[in-house]
Amino acid sequence: MTIKQLRAFLAVAQSLSFAQACERLHLSQPALSLAIKNLEDSLGGQLLVRTTRSVALTPEGETLLPIARRLLADWDNAEELLRQHFTLQLGKVSIAAMPSFAGNLLPAALKAFRDQHPKVNVAVHDVINEQVLEMVRNRRVELGIAFEPESLDGLDFMPFYTDRFVAVVPAGCELAQRAEIGWKELLQGNFITLQRPSAVRLMLEQVLAPQHGRLPVAFESHQLVTVGRMVAQGLGVSAVPSLCIQQMEELGARCIALHSPQVERRVGLFRLAEHQLSTAAQALSDVLLNAHDWSRMDLPRP
Numbered sequence: 001m002t003i004k005q006l007r008a009f010l011a012v013a014q015s016l017s018f019a020q021a022c023e024r025l026h027l028s029q030p031a032l033s034l035a036i037k038n039l040e041d042s043l044g045g046q047l048l049v050r051t052t053r054s055v056a057l058t059p060e061g062e063t064l065l066p067i068a069r070r071l072l073a074d075w076d077n078a079e080e081l082l083r084q085h086f087t088l089q090l091g092k093v094s095i096a097a098m099p100s101f102a103g104n105l106l107p108a109a110l111k112a113f114r115d116q117h118p119k120v121n122v123a124v125h126d127v128i129n130e131q132v133l134e135m136v137r138n139r140r141v142e143l144g145i146a147f148e149p150e151s152l153d154g155l156d157f158m159p160f161y162t163d164r165f166v167a168v169v170p171a172g173c174e175l176a177q178r179a180e181i182g183w184k185e186l187l188q189g190n191f192i193t194l195q196r197p198s199a200v201r202l203m204l205e206q207v208l209a210p211q212h213g214r215l216p217v218a219f220e221s222h223q224l225v226t227v228g229r230m231v232a233q234g235l236g237v238s239a240v241p242s243l244c245i246q247q248m249e250e251l252g253a254r255c256i257a258l259h260s261p262q263v264e265r266r267v268g269l270f271r272l273a274e275h276q277l278s279t280a281a282q283a284l285s286d287v288l289l290n291a292h293d294w295s296r297m298d299l300p301r302p
Contacts, residue, residue: 001042003075008035009061010068012048016055084119091280094123096135097145098199100224101267102126104243105294106145113287120280129199136270142281144270145288147199152273159268160294165204166255168231168238168248175237176254183212183260190218190236192227204239207263228253243267 011021012032022032040047047061057065084090097106102124110122125141132146137154148157167186169175175186187208193215194201205215218236221227224247227238232252240248245255269288271277277285 001039003072005035005039005042006068006072008032009039009047009064010072012036012055013057013061013065013068018050018055086279088117088279088283089119091117091119091278092121092123093143093278093280093284094125094141095143095145095281095284096125096127096132096141098129098132098147099126100200100241100244100247101145103224104247109288113284116287117280117283120283122284128197130197133270136272139272142271142277143285143288145267146270147203148266148268154273155270156273157268157270158289159266160288161267162264163241163243163267164262164264165239165258166242166245167258168228168240168253168255170231170234170237171252171254173234175256178256180257180259183208183258186237186239186258187212187216191216192219192221192230192236192238193217194224194227195220195222198222200241203265204263207261211261225251239263241265241267 007025008021008027011024012018015021015024018029018032021027022029025032027035036048043060043064045060046058047064049056049058081090103126106124110124113120113122123141125135127135129146132144133149133155135141136144145160147163148159167175167181169181169186169189175181193204196202201220208215219227219230221230224240224244227240228244228248228251230236231238231248239258240255242255248255269285271281271285
């Protein structure tokens, strides 16, 4: 059976008139008759009884009629659904982002995307940096946002900006009045940081080890918001990516520039290499890469 044959059969079966069916389908009588004959030949029997005055359904035609209605309705629905997806009148896209980005910078970009495509649903998975890359590689999400890894291994990376770590200190302490601070001085206090295998923790350990040895960790947590609250309560000091500045200061801590060494890493968008994105994912990618100006962020600099 073909869709054209089913449409021809349904038009005749509903109107019981070849003339009306021809008018409805914009087909000639010979073309309509051929479509019905080909359908009957493919199924192995007669579906319609046609006389000079009337058209009637055979028992097999009666059996096919409700099936044809359902099949054509499903076909039309599928066509319309895909058309809406391609034109972004409908759709869904999944993106994974490290929590520090998902909770601080991503919402503004998603607002810009929603303004352009209000009917596309976006599922955000806020997971640790390593899981972002894993979810993209396993095709659980089409897009990911994380720090640039040492090896891409089948991924494409499109940078947003270079993030640098800043010191986080209690708002009422002496350090909070400084414009900048060195790592040596910061690490003299009780240090609060994220637990392994957080990319933030691993990055700090890797960069600081040659000059400053092991981190003097006094408190650790899985959540940046907990780290920020601990610092705000005067339990110690910390260091976080610049994308967390607003969050840390809303929690009552103070952020200042860090140097000696300056710890920085590029943040950007990941996708599978040589993999075509869905229309919705491509639209979100375009907004993240082109419509949102990441350079406008106010990042403290030494």
